[in-house]
Amino acid sequence: AETDRTRWVIKHPNFHNFHATQAKNFLEKQQCGDVVICPSSKGMGHLAVTWKVDDKLTCINILVHITEINTPSRLILAVDDKYQYTDLDELIVNHVQVIMCKVKELMAHKKFKCGPKDELYLSLKKFVAANPAKSAYGFMLNCQKPAHFNLCFLANKNATVQNWVCVLLAIGYAGSLPPQPMHVTPESYCLFEAPVTGIPELCDAFKVRCIT
Numbered sequence: 001a002e003t004d005r006t007r008w009v010i011k012h013p014n015f016h017n018f019h020a021t022q023a024k025n026f027l028e029k030q031q032c033g034d035v036v037i038c039p040s041s042k043g044m045g046h047l048a049v050t051w052k053v054d055d056k057l058t059c060i061n062i063l064v065h066i067t068e069i070n071t072p073s074r075l076i077l078a079v080d081d082k083y084q085y086t087d088l089d090e091l092i093v094n095h096v097q098v099i100m101c102k103v104k105e106l107m108a109h110k111k112f113k114c115g116p117k118d119e120l121y122l123s124l125k126k127f128v129a130a131n132p133a134k135s136a137y138g139f140m141l142n143c144q145k146p147a148h149f150n151l152c153f154l155a156n157k158n159a160t161v162q163n164w165v166c167v168l169l170a171i172g173y174a175g176s177l178p179p180q181p182m183h184v185t186p187e188s189y190c191l192f193e194a195p196v197t198g199i200p201e202l203c204d205a206f207k208v209r210c211i212t
Contacts, residue, residue, distance in 0.1 A: 012037065012088050020048070024059060024146075027052040035096055037088060040064075047077070049096060053103060053141065060103070060147045060168055064091065083186065098186045103168060106139070106149075106184070109199050113140045117150060121161050124154040132157050137206065151182055153210060182206075 018026060018038040026036055032052050040046035040063060047064040065078045077085040085091040106112060113120045117140065124136040137153035142165060151164040166182045181192060182202070188195035189202045191209065196202045 010037070010088070014088065014092070020050075020061075023048070023050050027059060033100055035092055049091070051096060051100065054107070056141070056143050060099075062096065062169060095186055099169065099184055102184045102189065105199055106189075107141070109203075111138045111203065113138050115140075117152070117163070120150070120152055124152060124161055128154050128157045135207075137203075151206075153206075 014035050015037045016023070016026065018036065020038075020041065023036050023038050027034060027050065030036075030052055032054055035049060035051040038048050038050070040048040042063065045066050047066060049062040049064055050059050053060055062079060065081070067076045067078055075086075077088065077091050079085075079091075079095060083095055085094065113123065120138050120140055124138060127136040128134065135153065135155050137151070139149055139151045142148040142150050145165065147168055148165055149168055151166055152161055154161050164181045166180050168184055180190075183190050185195070188197060189199070190196070191202060191205045194205065196205050
């Protein structure tokens, strides 16, 4: 990457001088999983990495801080100061694509539901009505809030459906963020900051903590 006082000039096929709306419009015509890298609204020294999650254009964003190490010719791409990469290809392969796989696994699980939230609510209520001794839960992407998903659960037939709106990526999130009930990192899924290795373990931990 080369820099001057006005903008970053980055020679990479995924880099475009887009603002957020332009990046979203660009991804609308791309395949699921495609990535675009743009200057961040945070200003010089920051990049925004956005990828397309599904055909409804739910996009996930990561804020990347560009730091000079020793000399201007050595740059480090840092995500939340916890993850560091030497170039954009390494960032895409070892951070973005790893998280993509975890999000795809989440979306492939039997508890993941497509469609409007009301349909998920109705399916939870029907299940508990037919199985009064059991609770029910499910999750879905939040199409109104990109990079968010809904985790919904019904503890019993006399309860009301609870809906947690969670940020998929608490790490690298561009903005102030309260603690998230559930999120994804390159290494694991997290429930209240406690890491678990996979979706079955995440579901088990959720049931023990929240609906038993």
